[in-house]
Amino acid sequence: MFQPTPVDLRNRAREGLVRWLLLGLTLVIILPVLLILGVLAWKGTPALSLEFLFTEPREAMTAGGILPALVGTVWLVAVALLASVPVGVAAAVYLSEYAPDNALTRIINLAIMNLAGVPSIVHALFGVGAFVYFFRFGTSILAASLTLAVMSLPVIIVSTREALQAVPRAFREACWAMGATRWQTIRHVVLPNSVSGILTGVILEVAHTAGETAPIMFTGAAFFVPFLPEGIHDQTMALSLHLFIISTQVPGVPEPVPFAVALVLISLVMSMNAASIWVRTRLRRRKKW
Amino acid sequence: MVTGPAPPAPVPKVSARGLGVRFHGVPALSGVDLDVAPREILGIIGPAGSGKTSFLRAINRMDEFIPGMEIEGSLSLDGRDVRRFRNLYALRRRVGVVFPLPVGLPLSVYDNVALSPRLSGVRGKDELDGIVEKCLRRAALWDEVRDRLDTLGSLLSGGQQQRLTIARALSQSPDLLLLDEFSIAVDPVTTMRIEDVLRELREEVTIILVTNLVQQARRVADRTAFFLTGEMVEVGPTEALFEGGARDPRTTDYIEGRFG
Numbered sequence: 374m375f376q377p378t379p380v381d382l383r384n385r386a387r388e389g390l391v392r393w394l395l396l397g398l399t400l401v402i403i404l405p406v407l408l409i410l411g412v413l414a415w416k417g418t419p420a421l422s423l424e425f426l427f428t429e430p431r432e433a434m435t436a437g438g439i440l441p442a443l444v445g446t447v448w449l450v451a452v453a454l455l456a457s458v459p460v461g462v463a464a465a466v467y468l469s470e471y472a473p474d475n476a477l478t479r480i481i482n483l484a485i486m487n488l489a490g491v492p493s494i495v496h497a498l499f500g501v502g503a504f505v506y507f508f509r510f511g512t513s514i515l516a517a518s519l520t521l522a523v524m525s526l527p528v529i530i531v532s533t534r535e536a537l538q539a540v541p542r543a544f545r546e547a548c549w550a551m552g553a554t555r556w557q558t559i560r561h562v563v564l565p566n567s568v569s570g571i572l573t574g575v576i577l578e579v580a581h582t583a584g585e586t587a588p589i590m591f592t593g594a595a596f597f598v599p600f601l602p603e604g605i606h607d608q609t610m611a612l613s614l615h616l617f618i619i620s621t622q623v624p625g626v627p628e629p630v631p632f633a634v635a636l637v638l639i640s641l642v643m644s645m646n647a648a649s650i651w652v653r654t655r656l657r658r659r660k661k662w
Numbered sequence: 663m664v665t666g667p668a669p670p671a672p673v674p675k676v677s678a679r680g681l682g683v684r685f686h687g688v689p690a691l692s693g694v695d696l697d698v699a700p701r702e703i704l705g706i707i708g709p710a711g712s713g714k715t716s717f718l719r720a721i722n723r724m725d726e727f728i729p730g731m732e733i734e735g736s737l738s739l740d741g742r743d744v745r746r747f748r749n750l751y752a753l754r755r756r757v758g759v760v761f762p763l764p765v766g767l768p769l770s771v772y773d774n775v776a777l778s779p780r781l782s783g784v785r786g787k788d789e790l791d792g793i794v795e796k797c798l799r800r801a802a803l804w805d806e807v808r809d810r811l812d813t814l815g816s817l818l819s820g821g822q823q824q825r826l827t828i829a830r831a832l833s834q835s836p837d838l839l840l841l842d843e844f845s846i847a848v849d850p851v852t853t854m855r856i857e858d859v860l861r862e863l864r865e866e867v868t869i870i871l872v873t874n875l876v877q878q879a880r881r882v883a884d885r886t887a888f889f890l891t892g893e894m895v896e897v898g899p900t901e902a903l904f905e906g907g908a909r910d911p912r913t914t915d916y917i918e919g920r921f922g
């Protein structure tokens with residue numbers, strides 16, 4: 374009675390093929406990631422210890438730990454986010470909810486897209502000119518973090534804008550029709566229903582920011598600072614730069630150490646991501662329509 | 663059931679003279695002369711694209727949010743020109759709107775109804791509780807949701823969401839209620855219940871009911887207007903219009919379903 378027609382059979386075969394193809398491609402992408410993690414864990418673990426995490430480097434960075442670099446990276450990322458998230462979200466809210474659809478808006482959108490493609494070394498030079506010299510922040514966490522913030526703004530703006538646009542217009546219209554202002558509508562309906570999407574962009578930028586080396590190299594991260602930063606005007610070490618230095622500039626570093634540093638950097642990023650994903654799922658539980 | 667034309671009132675609730683609406687210069691509605699008396703139900707019927715929604719949007723000045731929308735001619739609410747209202751938010755709070763597709767905001771049922779009072783400054787828990795219960799009762803939804811006021815409004819069934827939308831509109835204590843084809847996504851039983859609600863609300867609120875169901879206008883409207891391709895063909899007592907008393911043959915054709 375329900376004999377499959379030739380078309381049914383062909384569709385079924387195709388369905389199977391597509392499914393395996395997609396699975397295969399996904400594995401191809403995941404494989405390098407797993408390999409990297411595996412190699413880092415395998416080669417780096419011997420050097421890992423509490424002492425490694427919680428002491429300062431000694432003997433021209435060939436021994437001791439990485440505490441100043443670890444703390445420095447946390448500082449850099451935190452200050453960068455403090456600057457980029459409010460500004461980026463505000464810009465995205467303006468572009469999505471207020472800006473008229475005219476030539477100027479379109480140019481701004483285009484500019485943001487292009488900014489996302491600027492190489493990080495160019496951001497670094499901009500940071501030196503703008504923050505280190507023009508604003509006279511000197512080489513400091515502040516200058517380095519602001520450079521990182523400028524670099525991550527485009528991604529935060531674009532992803533936030535997408536998240537805002539995903540909230541159906543009908544919700545806004547219902548709210549406006551009740552006599553709500555644009556801001557009330559954003560505050561009570563649009564933002565609460567797009568936080569999870571906004572956080573996705575922020576998560577991406579945490580990883581991006583923590584791993585960048587060029588933008589902080591000339592603006593605030595130092596080769597060797599034997600103490601922890603006490604404020605945003607201090608210079609600091611950073612994991613990414615430290616990794617670069619001990620693997621290329623310092624002779625006599627034991628082999629497992631660079632791997633261990635990389636492992637710590639990746640774990641740090643992944644635990645920040647995990648935290649944001651946890652927040653996001655909690656928020657998303659409320660979002661359903 | 664229907665008592666014919668409402669007695670002429672000194673100041674009409676809504677009064678349009680030469681009202682037109684354009685989108686990016688293209689007329690969607692033009693030359694509408696229409697008075698709506700206080701506490702009457704005015705039905706508006708007409709095929710899709712005839713400008714019914716545009717008429718409603720002109721009344722609560724949605725042109726602020728719709729790029730390219732312009733209102734021309736004159737349109738007044740309680741004798742005040744809506745185009746001269748300084749505080750459009752206050753204007754919109756007096757006008758409740760129910761959309762074609764139910765819009766349960768992704769907030770709890772309670773917050774859906776409490777949102778508007780909150781936005782206009784009501785803070786007291788007791789007062790909000792009172793408003794929420796009263797509006798849900800008037801929208802014939804209270805009994806179904808009283809035990810789950812904290813579920814998401816957007817998770818209710820379509821029919822419940824549409825009544826939630828009505829409750830939300832009522833929470834503004836509007837004196838004018840605009841309904842735009844509210845029954846499009848609602849089952850017939852809920853449609854009947856909402857029609858009953860409208861007949862009760864008529865005691866206090868003026869209602870403009872745009873409807874895709876000709877018979878719905880017949881069931882609830884005191885007077886009915888027929889819109890066609892951006893013009894109002896005619897308006898008259900519902901009874902007369904449906905009993906063959908239409909002045910324009912196109913109206914009769916539409917009512918009787920003889921329309922291309």
Ligand SMILES: Nc1ncnc2c1ncn2[C@@H]1O[C@H](COP(=O)(O)OP(=O)(O)O)[C@@H](O)[C@H]1O
Pocket residue numbers: 685686689690708709710711712713714715716717728730
């Ligand atoms: N936002 C808009 N932008 C451009 N044209 C619109 C817009 N809204 C409505 N129109 C046009 O105005 C005309 C009347 O539409 P509408 O008032 O929605 O009719 P109805 O509600 O009777 O179906 C239609 O031709 C429609 O395409």
Ligand SMILES: [Mg+2]
Pocket residue numbers: 711714715716842
């Ligand atoms: Mg319509």
